[in-house]
Amino acid sequence: MTKRDVYLDYVASTPLCQECIDAMYYAMTSLYGNPSSTHHFGRKSNVIIEQSRRMIADLLYCSPKNLAFTSGATEAIHLGIKSICMAYKPTAIITSKLEHIATLKAVEESAMLFSIPLVYTQHNEKGDIDLSDLDKNLQQYPSSLLCLMHANNEIGNLLPVQEVGEMCKKYHTLFFCDMVQTIGKYDIALSEMPVDFAVASAHKFYGPKATGLFYYTHKIESLLSGGSQERNMRAGTENIYGIYGTAKALQKNMDNLKEIQTSVSNIKSYCIEQLMRISNDIVFVGGCEEGGLYNLLNFYIRDKNTDTIRMQLDIAGIAVSSSSACSSGSEQQSHVLSALGIKSKSLRVSFGIQTTKEDIDYLIQTLSTLRNRD
Ligand code: PLP
Numbered sequence: 001m002t003k004r005d006v007y008l009d010y011v012a013s014t015p016l017c018q019e020c021i022d023a024m025y026y027a028m029t030s031l032y033g034n035p036s037s038t039h040h041f042g043r044k045s046n047v048i049i050e051q052s053r054r055m056i057a058d059l060l061y062c063s064p065k066n067l068a069f070t071s072g073a074t075e076a077i078h079l080g081i082k083s084i085c086m087a088y089k090p091t092a093i094i095t096s097k098l099e100h101i102a103t104l105k106a107v108e109e110s111a112m113l114f115s116i117p118l119v120y121t122q123h124n125e126k127g128d129i130d131l132s133d134l135d136k137n138l139q140q141y142p143s144s145l146l147c148l149m150h151a152n153n154e155i156g157n158l159l160p161v162q163e164v165g166e167m168c169k170k171y172h173t174l175f176f177c178d179m180v181q182t183i184g185k186y187d188i189a190l191s192e193m194p195v196d197f198a199v200a201s202a203h204k205f206y207g208p209k210a211t212g213l214f215y216y217t218h219k220i221e222s223l224l225s226g227g228s229q230e231r232n233m234r235a236g237t238e239n240i241y242g243i244y245g246t247a248k249a250l251q252k253n254m255d256n257l258k259e260i261q262t263s264v265s266n267i268k269s270y271c272i273e274q275l276m277r278i279s280n281d282i283v284f285v286g287g288c289e290e291g292g293l294y295n296l297l298n299f300y301i302r303d304k305n306t307d308t309i310r311m312q313l314d315i316a317g318i319a320v321s322s323s324s325a326c327s328s329g330s331e332q333q334s335h336v337l338s339a340l341g342i343k344s345k346s347l348r349v350s351f352g353i354q355t356t357k358e359d360i361d362y363l364i365q366t367l368s369t370l371r372n373r374d
Helices: 020-030 039-059 072-088 101-114 129-138 161-172 242-254 255-277 306-316 335-339 357-372
Strands: 069-070 093-095 119-120 146-150 174-178 197-201 212-218 280-283 296-301 347-349
Touching: 020 255, 039 069, 039 161, 039 242, 069 242, 072 101, 072 146, 072 174, 072 197, 072 212, 093 101, 093 129, 101 119, 101 146, 129 161, 146 161, 161 174, 242 255, 255 296, 255 357, 296 306, 306 347, 306 357, 335 357
Parallel strands: 093 119, 093 146, 146 174, 174 197
Antiparallel strands: 069 212, 197 212, 280 296, 296 347
16 A cells, blocks of 8 residues: 555645635735725725625625624634623523534633623534524523534534524524534525624635634624724734635635535545445444535544544544544543543544545555554
């Protein structure tokens, strides 16, 4: 078996598309005026930011007025949740134990800071939110803030956003939705969705790292002050390279969405098929096997040490992840698997436009070799 480099961690981050690189190169070499400066160098930078905002708004079917650029989704989540709590004093923050760590921290800190009750809504053993428990919580705390993610970044479960949003409307609850794993991967019309706030991250859709989007439909007083950039929503000189690169990456993705969805879904199905062919001991976690995000699989092999397998895969040139990249530096169990009551660690394998069947064959051959070794 010839060693090759195989990247199977697209949920953690993606390579930049050429359109994004070209846009960033142009911005880096030509747009050095501060976008807030009134001279023509500044105005030229500002024009690109506003053009990018308009492009993104058109692609996501919303108004550019409802979009602010941030330094990534983590910042957008903290900025959003804390500012909403400060502005609206919700009766409770309702969330789930399966959220990304950035949300879990933002809700904990907001609850402390503003003395707001924090409620964790239930989920089933597969990781789907229990809608009847959610209904009970919303009924108990009308005019609360609900923070739930659209797609889980570890196990791939998708939230029925429409239904949840309608429940929120019924109970006058604000809905903050982490759409980091769906914006750029699905055709999303933000203005038609029953969400009040949403966040996205460019490096999940072949755009630059450290550029995020905050979508807001209600005016809030931003906690990040010290400049009037982003209509007072996010103080600080804008990351013009990242912003222009994000717009171009999103455009490329949305222009080719059907093709990407088909080829990546086929790779996922092929991977499931091949994994099941080599072992009866593969256990898929959460909702990734049937439905769920079309570019993610999460599994473990019964009675095998996942950390050892992951390291051996890495030695063979294959990059997979054990949980969320943001916490995978630590050797702890994933909080999502713990919340599902799973003791074993697992492998998260995720695919993108560059993933080929040969990559999957190499993964499968390597896993088979490891299995036969012990
Ligand atoms: N939310 C989800 C669901 C994610 O997957 C991630 C990144 O992995 C984040 C938030 C944080 O995004 P960023 O890396 O832009 O801070």
